Amino acid sequence: MLPTLSSRDSVSLLKEMDGNDAVELGVTLHNFAASLYPICRSITGDGIRKTLGMIGERIPLELREVPTGTPVFDWTVPKEWNIRDAYIKTADGRRIVDFHQCNLHVMNYSTPVHATLPLKEIRPHLFTLPDHPDWIPYRTSYYKEDWGFCLSHRQLLQLEDGEYEVCIDSSLDEGHLTYGECYLPGQSKEEVLISCHACHPSLANDNLSGLSVATFLAQSLSRRDLRYSYRFLFLPGTIGAISWLAQNRESASRIRHGLVLTCIGDAGGFHYKKSRRGDAEIDRAVACILRDFGGPSAILEFSPYGYDERQYCSPGFNLPVGCLMRSVWGTFPEYHTSADNLEFIQSDSLAESLRVCAAIVDVLEGNRRYVNQSPYCEPQLGKRGLYKSTGGTAIGEEINARLWVLNFSDGEHSLLDIAERSGISFAAIREAASLLHDAGLLIAVSDDDAA
Numbered sequence: 398m399l400p401t402l403s404s405r406d407s408v409s410l411l412k413e414m415d416g417n418d419a420v421e422l423g424v425t426l427h428n429f430a431a432s433l434y435p436i437c438r439s440i441t442g443d444g445i446r447k448t449l450g451m452i453g454e455r456i457p458l459e460l461r462e463v464p465t466g467t468p469v470f471d472w473t474v475p476k477e478w479n480i481r482d483a484y485i486k487t488a489d490g491r492r493i494v495d496f497h498q499c500n501l502h503v504m505n506y507s508t509p510v511h512a513t514l515p516l517k518e519i520r521p522h523l524f525t526l527p528d529h530p531d532w533i534p535y536r537t538s539y540y541k542e543d544w545g546f547c548l549s550h551r552q553l554l555q556l557e558d559g560e561y562e563v564c565i566d567s568s569l570d571e572g573h574l575t576y577g578e579c580y581l582p583g584q585s586k587e588e589v590l591i592s593c594h595a596c597h598p599s600l601a602n603d604n605l606s607g608l609s610v611a612t613f614l615a616q617s618l619s620r621r622d623l624r625y626s627y628r629f630l631f632l633p634g635t636i637g638a639i640s641w642l643a644q645n646r647e648s649a650s651r652i653r654h655g656l657v658l659t660c661i662g663d664a665g666g667f668h669y670k671k672s673r674r675g676d677a678e679i680d681r682a683v684a685c686i687l688r689d690f691g692g693p694s695a696i697l698e699f700s701p702y703g704y705d706e707r708q709y710c711s712p713g714f715n716l717p718v719g720c721l722m723r724s725v726w727g728t729f730p731e732y733h734t735s736a737d738n739l740e741f742i743q744s745d746s747l748a749e750s751l752r753v754c755a756a757i758v759d760v761l762e763g764n765r766r767y768v769n770q771s772p773y774c775e776p777q778l779g780k781r782g783l784y785k786s787t788g789g790t791a792i793g794e795e796i797n798a799r800l801w802v803l804n805f806s807d808g809e810h811s812l813l814d815i816a817e818r819s820g821i822s823f824a825a826i827r828e829a830a831s832l833l834h835d836a837g838l839l840i841a842v843s844d845d846d847a848a
């Protein structure tokens with residue numbers, strides 16, 4: 398017995414989102430990013446804990462703590478890093494570089510230091526961007542113990558020879574690596590993974606845009622009946638994904654579709670980097686939605702460098718996980734500098750990114766196969782009131798979509814197949830299938846039969 402299509406299948410998350418004020422949505426997303434912006438995050442420590450705590454005020458989030466020294470595949474969970482203060486002071490006691498003014502001033506994961514040194518000895522520990530003399534670079538030293546300060550090149554040029562007091566009041570101790578996990582159960586135990594890195598300090602596009610969009614996507618999904626179960630991971634880049642995979646091989650085997658979200662708040666067009674498989678349903682779903690949205694976008698082939706798709710797509714896992722971005726990391730000058738700030742991300746870009754994510758979810762949730770119950774010649778749509786479009790045109794896109802769905806609903810072709818082949822938007826194809834189903838002309842193939 399084939400099950401009938403339940404009413405929830407016809408509810409589009411994108412439509413639900415479009416029922417809200419788009420401007421207000423963007424402002425909400427931007428405000429949330431702004432509230433996380435001042436926190437000094439790193440791959441371990443209280444900054445990421447505080448960030449996860451704020452995400453947890455909006456969605457059901459479990460915090461996981463993995464002890465320092467835990468082996469995770471070929472890696473080891475590092476010491477926990479925390480920082481209270483850091484500065485460079487002149488001989489007369491003026492703070493000329495101050496961590497409390499901007500947390501990028503300290504090389505992330507710096508070991509503690511407190512000394513008075515001549516400039517020439519401090520110089521190898523100072524990092525600037527001569528090409529952008531007003532910007533502060535973002536530097537890390539996670540896996541090599543070192544200390545350093547980042548400052549604008551203009552400021553460096555103003556430093557006079559002489560002695561300076563350098564202080565980094567940080568600690569690197571046995572502790573934990575922390576990540577957050579939000580699991581939303583659906584009808585199926587098969588999972589959709591949404592993963593974001595949460596380890597960057599005051600950087601807006603690279604980090605906070607993904608966190609904000611993923612948080613509000615999880616929030617809207619948490620109120621719905623879902624076909625798939627959804628797992629949102631907020632974790633430190635690289636070591637966090639490796640730790641999660643090492644400790645959750647069972648859950649990882651249930652991932653059917655996945656997305657890494659990052660750099661999705663700037664004004665650039667969308668870029669989607671395909672999974673290692675290259676032809677996974679998520680790869681096709683994202684390509685179809687970017688086509689349907691119609692703005693500038695590009696599809697990139699998989700490469701083993703980038704964000705945490707590197708880990709999810711490592712050959713032992715080879716999960717169907719792609720990476721959705723607007724501007725690609727490393728290609729915009731603001732990347733990993735103080736110019737990746739709250740002005741660089743825009744509320745309307747964030748809102749559009751969330752809408753694209755909602756449309757992708759709609760594909761995953763709604764991509765089913767149907768069987769046409771009247772396959773011998775076209776069924777007469779007119780007598781069912783289905784041969785006129787609400788737009789008033791004789792053969793508009795709506796009727797065209799119905800004909801495409803009827804013709805290709807042979808139990809083999811999915812709605813995504815039909816949307817791709819017809820050039821008609823997935824939303825219109827899904828809407829047509831819903832109407833035809835309600836008219837008794839289609840029945841859905843169950844997920845079990847399709848497997």
Ligand code: ZN
Nearest residue numbers: 597603726733
């Ligand atoms: Zn980064």
